[in-house]
Amino acid sequence: MDANQPPTDDAQEAELRVLRDQIDAVDRRIHQLLNERARLAQQVADVKERYRRGDEVPAFYRPEREAQVLRAVMARNEGPLADATVARLFREIMSVCLALEEPLKVVFLGPEGTFTQQAAQKHFGQAAECHALAGLEQVFTAVQQGEAHYAVVPIESEDAGLIRHTLDLFRRFDLYICGEVELSPEAAASRLNRCPRYLVIGRDAIGPSGEDKTSLLLICQDEAGALHELLAPFHRRQISLTRLETRSSGEHDWKTLFYVDFEGHFGEARVVELLDELSGLQVEVKHLGSYPKAVL
Structure with missing residues (x-):
């Protein structure tokens, strides 16, 4: 074929077919590795159950461990995907694998469709069972009484009264902050000039993550x-x-x-x-x- 002649549709399709075959092969490897990771997560759950003491409930979700994994993912990322993009993918992988060990029950201040729900899903992933409750006191009570594993509550928003209510409940309830979630101004509302901040609360104190x-x-x-x-x-x-x-x-x-x-x-x-x-x-x-x- 003349070097100056534009490539034909057949030539383009042949090149694309090679690339698509390579993508299919990579997808199969990814699929195999995802299932392998899921099986390992199930084995982790089996070990924790085997070594549980009496009525002690094993800690399937470890906030400090998850933070360490996500930081490592971002540190070793070489692109072309952005660090945050890769970390979000891994959070979802961890979320579905954790659901095989024990589905997390998470409550948040409703109604559904609020920024607080966005924060809960961002932190725990789509595999967590997230439920809206009508009031902040109900949210704290659900965690303290063991009806939910964790809750996501606002601590920094445009509504200062809501922040004060959160502080009042921290004083009254014996719960621990286990994590924080920040929503970008774009994700929450374009009129905000700072990131809305939310706290994750649970019944147990957690170990150090390094940061x-x-x-x-x-x-x-x-x-x-x-x-x-x-x-x-x-x-x-x-x-x-x-x-x-x-x-x-x-x-x-x-x-x-x-x-x-x-x-x-x-x-x-x-x-x-x-x-x-x-x-x-x-x-x-x-x-x-x-x-x-x-x-x-």
Whole structure:
């Protein structure tokens, strides 16, 4: 064929057929590996069941482990797919594999179709059983009573009243923050100029993932200089605060609540020292949880 002559449709189809055959072969390998991963997940569940003690419920979902896996996926990614795209694919793989071990029951503040539901599905994947509840107190109660494994609640949004309600419930319920979810402004609403933030709550504290945050609720008398006294122990240890929310307790006790996020995990020596020093002050300290920083 003349080199200057444009390729024929037959020539193009022949080249495409070769590429499609290669894609089919790759798809078969991917399929085989997905099933192999799923079988390994089932074996993990079998081992946990075999070594369970009495009525102890095995921890099938490990938030810190999932965060480590997703970070590793992004670190080793060589493209052309974007890091976040690959991580989202792996989150869905982990979600369906986890459902083979034990389907996760997750509740969120309804109604359905809200940003909170988006946050729940983003964090747990499509294989989790997500259910909307009518009120925040119902959401907290469902987790504390074991009707759901986890819940997703708003902590940072346009509705400041909703944030205050969340803080009030953290004070009343004995639950732990297990993770955080951030929605991009584009995913939530174009008028927002910051990422709406949500928290994942569960019944158990979790181990370190290597890149963690800790949240505290500090309650003290409403006195001049109280905030300075509370922040000094953080400053001395060069612990970075990522969030500080202040509000009245809402009761007739003249107390102030400080919601604090900072970098680090409850198991780290400097955090243990920090909590010891805070406890030595005239302040009530409630550890809300140490959890992985949002990966996606």
